[in-house]
Amino acid sequence: MDGSMIVDDFAGFSPALDALSSEAKDSIVELTWTIRERGKPTAKGKPEAKGKPESKGKPESKGKPLRTTVCVAVLSLKDLERICGIVPPEVSEGFGSLYFVDLESLDTNYTRFYVARADKYDIWGYVYVNGTLKEVKTYTKTIYGSFVDRYTATGLLKSSKEMERWLPIDEWTGDQKLLDITRKYESACLIKVKSKHMYLRARCRDSIIKNRNRILGAT
DSSP states (O other): OOOOOOOOOOGTTTTHHTSOOOEEEEHHHHEEEEOOOOOOOBTTTTTOOOOOOTTTTOOOOSSSEEEEEEEEEEESSEEEEHHHHOOOOHHHHSSEEEEEEGGGGGBBBBEEEEOOOOSSSSEEEEEETEEEEEEEEEEETTTTTEEEEEEESSSSSEEEEEEEEEGGGGGSSSSHHHHHHTTTTTEEEEETTTOOOOOEEEEHHHHHHHHHHHTTTOO
């Protein structure tokens, strides 16, 4: 038995991940779990709730409780298509060494994709609202984590140098069973300083080698 990632070890933490085919799961080389703030994108085709008239004088709900989502990474566009179907043109252009998609976002009007490219930025992020590109993010790694710059779809700078900082993995505040499973792999933890989102990453080098050989046609 090789040391490839066993995605089914993470069963029960993400229905979207559980629902993937075996072929799609085998192509995954990295999982990044995220604890997000209250509030979430609106489900497809549903307007956001605005409160009832009779509730006048009462504060509106601040959104749903904190939730955990997962972003999966694969090595090829074909593998990405197997997971999400149609890949946006911004994601597929040029060469990427890793392609990421937030699985939970695929069932909302607010989808997230990321690409690792061999250029001056380590990661490019693309946010789509109802299928239209709304925001582009660039990630630049530092010894402390990453700086994130945000741009509109037309290239206007919205914010710069938002910090994502490395944390000791024991500071993960999410599910501890999930943390225990993640420890089996090359693991890391980060926090987005501004929003307080936390990230828990599991990367498997054996899965990277195995899938790279598959893509290249090696036996």
